[in-house]
Amino acid sequence: MASISSLLLFLSLLQLHCTLSTGNNHIIHRKSLEIISGSGVGGIPPPMSSSTASSSFSSTASSSIASSYTFPQNTTTSSAGPSRSPPKPPKSPPPPQLTFASPLLKKVYPVLQAFKKLVEVDPKNILASWNGSDICGKYRGLECAMFPGTKYQAVASVQFNGFNFSGKNLRLDNFLDKLDTVTIFHANSNNFLGSVPKVSNLKYLFELDLSNNKLTGEFPASVLKATNLTFLDLRFNTFSGSVPRQVFNLDLDVLFINNNNLVQKLPHNLGSITALYLTFANNRFTGPIPASIGNIKYLQEVLFLNNQLTGCLPYQIGKLNRATVFDVGYNNLTGPIPYSFGCLDKMEQFNLARNKFFGTIPEIVCEISSLKNLSLSYNFFTQVGPKCRNLIKRNILDVRMNCILDLPNQKTPLECANFFMRKLTCPNSKSMFRIPCGKNPNRVRLDQEQLEDEQAQASSPVSYWALNPDRIQNR
Incomplete structure (x- = not known):
C-alpha cells in the first residue's frame, strides 16, 4: 500500500515539473513578487493565464522599483508635445539714471x-x-x-x-x-x-x-589757431622739424620749447613775439640771433643755451631793459661783447660761457648793479678792467679758461695763439660800441661800493626752472 502511495506522489511531481518547463513561469514570477513584496510563499495561487501573469509582474515590479529609486527630472520637452525653447534669463535692471x-x-x-x-x-x-x-x-x-x-x-x-x-x-x-x-590744460609729467x-x-x-611727455611729430601747428593762447609749454618731448614762423606772431606771455629735436635757423620775426619768458635751450637751432630780438620790449628771461648758434651778438640785445636772464652758453657764437649790454640794468643772470667770444670785457657791463652771475668762462677774452676784477673777487664774474695772461686757470698760450690766427670780424662792427640808453662807458661810478652793499638777493628765474622736466614752480 505504501509503495502505491509513493508511486502516485512521484507521478504528481513529474506532472508539476512538466507544467513548469512548458511556460508556466508565472508561478516563479509570483513567488519572486511575493518575496519582493514581503508576503512570503505561503501557498500556491490559483493558476492564471500567461498574459495575465506577465501583466501582473510588469505592473507590480514597476511599482516596486519606482518606490525604491528616484528618477532625475526630465528637462527635455516630450516628443509627443509641441517644441518649447528654454526660458530666457531675467533682464538686468537698467543702470541708475545720472543727473x-x-x-x-x-x-x-x-x-x-x-x-x-x-x-x-x-x-x-x-x-x-x-x-x-x-x-x-x-x-x-x-x-x-x-x-x-x-x-x-x-x-x-x-x-x-x-x-x-x-x-x-x-x-x-x-x-x-x-x-x-x-x-587751462596742464599735463606735465x-x-x-x-x-x-x-x-x-x-x-x-x-x-x-604738455611738457615732459612722449609726444612726437612736427611742431603742433594747430596751436596757431588757438587765438587766446598766452602760455605754451611743450618742453621735454621729441618734437622735430622747425617751428612755424607764425608762432612768433602769437600774443604769448610764455613759450617753452626747450629739450626737443627742433632744427632750424632762428626766424627773422623772432622779435614779433610778446613773450615775457622764452626758452629755446637744448635743441639744434642754428644761425645768428636776429636783431629783431630787441623789439621784445617786455622780455624778462630768454634761454638759447646748448644749441648750434653762430655769428656775433646784435647790439639790439641792449634794448631789453626789462631782462633779468640772458643765457647763450654752449653755442658757437663769437665776437666782442656789445657795449649796449651795459644798458641791461635789471640783468641778474648773464651767461656767455663756452662760446668763442673774444676781446676786452666792457667795464660798463661790470657796472650793472643787479648782476648776481656773469659767466664768461671758456672763451677767448684777453683783457679785464678793475671793475670787472672786483666782480671776480666777489665770485660774480667767472673768467676761467680764457686768454687773460695775468689770471690763473686760463687757456694755454698756444691755444690762444691758434685762435687769434683766424680772421675775427663781425658784420657792422661799429655797432658793437653803440649804447642805446645813452650811458657813458668811461664814467666813474663813485657810488659803486655802496650799490654793491645794497644789492638785493637774486630772484629765482622762471626760465631756469624750465630746464627741469617737472612742472614750473607755482604752476
Missing part, C-alpha cells in the same frame, strides 16, 4: 569716461574718483567754473601735472580736442603718446602745458 548739474557737464561725461579707459597705470589712484555725475565735486584733476554768458557749470581747468598716467594707447586725441569749454590734436575749436584755451 548732471548742467547740460555742458552731461556732454563732457562720455569724453571723460572714454579717457579713463585709456589710462592703464594710475599710480596716484586719481581716476578712482571719476564715477557718477558729480564731475565738479568729486573728479580729481578737474575744476569747474560758470561758462561765459550762461548759468551753466562747465569743466574749465584740467590739472594733471605729475600724475604719471600711462597706457599703450594714451593719446590726447578725442580728449583734449573734445574739451571745448576748457581754459605724464606719458601721453602721439601728436597734439587740433585745438582750433578750443576758443577759451589760454594755457596749454
